Amino acid sequence: MSSTEQVSVGALEALRAAEIPPERCGAERTARLSEAERTLYVWILHRFSEGDTPDAATVHEAAGSLGLEPDQALATLAAEDLVHTDPSGRIVVAYPFSGRPTAHRVQIAGGRFVWAMCAIDALGIAPMLDLPIEVRSSDPITGDEIQVQIAANAAAHWQPAEAVVLAGSACAGPSFSGCCAVLNFFSSAASAEQYLREHPDVRGHAISLPEALEAGRLVFGSILEDA
Numbered sequence: 001m002s003s004t005e006q007v008s009v010g011a012l013e014a015l016r017a018a019e020i021p022p023e024r025c026g027a028e029r030t031a032r033l034s035e036a037e038r039t040l041y042v043w044i045l046h047r048f049s050e051g052d053t054p055d056a057a058t059v060h061e062a063a064g065s066l067g068l069e070p071d072q073a074l075a076t077l078a079a080e081d082l083v084h085t086d087p088s089g090r091i092v093v094a095y096p097f098s099g100r101p102t103a104h105r106v107q108i109a110g111g112r113f114v115w116a117m118c119a120i121d122a123l124g125i126a127p128m129l130d131l132p133i134e135v136r137s138s139d140p141i142t143g144d145e146i147q148v149q150i151a152a153n154a155a156a157h158w159q160p161a162e163a164v165v166l167a168g169s170a171c172a173g174p175s176f177s178g179c180c181a182v183l184n185f186f187s188s189a190a191s192a193e194q195y196l197r198e199h200p201d202v203r204g205h206a207i208s209l210p211e212a213l214e215a216g217r218l219v220f221g222s223i224l225e226d227a
Contacts, residue, residue, distance in 0.1 A: 008214055010207055014167035018182075019169045020219060027222050027223060029219075037077065045094060048097035049097070049108065051113060096128065096220055100115065102115045102117065104117075109133070118182075120219065121183075122216070123165075123217075124221065126154070126216075134147065137185040138185070140184050140195060146185040146186075148209065164192050165185055166195060166206055168205065
């Protein structure tokens with residue numbers, strides 16, 4: 001994130017609670033990649049945004065076309081906690097997208113559907129792609145549905161009006177193992193607080209939807225710029 005960017009205290013506290021440091025935000029996420037590695041990462045994100053989870057052979061072919069050794073390139077993306085594969089080589093994590101169904105289903109621009117790794121990832125898809133989205137998720141305590149619509153002009157509406165996001169983490173390590181399972185939508189702050197009481201291993205607190213939207217923008221909003 002830019003040092004001159006105006007960021008709310010709530011959004012910064014949310015990122016700290018989720019153990020997402022500044023170097024994991026925006027263009028800084030890919031700053032340590034080579035140009036070819038970044039091109040591969042962006043290609044993977046675009047494939048996911050089109051509703052397609054590329055198989056291992058397709059990813060290897062794309063990496064090879066960029067002059068990369070496929071396994072080494074994927075190892076680098078995993079070390080940077082950007083992309084992770086299963087034992088078969090299939091991509092299962094490409095933040096903000098998930099290669100497997102999650103609690104967070106996102107419809108992009110009124111058409112294709114994708115899965116997001118967590119609530120903040122789901123909200124970050126709109127600014128990343130510069131497209132309107134609709135998120136449907138559920139409260140892990142009550143089962144209530146939460147809907148969020150983000151328009152092309154970034155205006156957002158959500159139901160229920162009392163909905164919040166839990167910002168926190170359960171353990172150190174890659175986001176998919178540390179914070180993704182924790183960063184959920186809740187229908188109310190009371191429900192999020194109940195979740196924290198029932199999960200003493202989780203460190204975190206409830207944040208408002210505007211704060212969660214800002215956090216999603218900070219993490220993902222500029223990673224495709226100049227791509």
